Amino acid sequence: MQQIVRLPGQLGAIIRSERLRRGMTQAELAGLTGTQQKTISAIEGGSAGTKLETLLGVIARLDLDIQIVPRQRGGAIEDVF
Template structure:
C-alpha cells in the first residue's frame, strides 16, 4: 500500500520502517547503497541535505518506488507541517 510523506521526517520514518521490516541494520543498508551508517541515520531522522542519488539508492535497496501526485486540497499546507 502506498504511503504519503510530506516532510523529510515523514520520509525518514517510512524508510526506517521499510528497513526494519526487512530486518536490516542501518549499517547493512548503508553497505548495500555504498554509503555510511551515519548517512542512513540522518535520513531516517529527517535531516535535510540528502543527495538525491543516495535517496534513490536507499529506495532501490529497500525495493521502494517514489510516486508523485497532486496534493489533496483538504491536506495541510507545508507551512502547517513545519
C-alpha cells in the same frame, strides 16, 4: 503501503520502518547502497541535507518507489504538515 510524505522526517520514518521490517541494520543497508551508516541514520532522522541520488538509491535498495501526484485539496489539516 501508500503514504503521503511532505516532510523529510516522514520519509525517514518510512525508510526506517521498511529497513527494520526486512531485518536489516543501518550498517547493512549502508553497505548495500555504498553509503555510510551515519548517512542512513541521517536519512532516517529526517535530515534535509541528503543528496537526492543517495536517497533514491536507498529507496530503490528497499524495493520502494516514489510516486508524485497532484496534491488533493480539502483534506485534514494534518495532511498539510
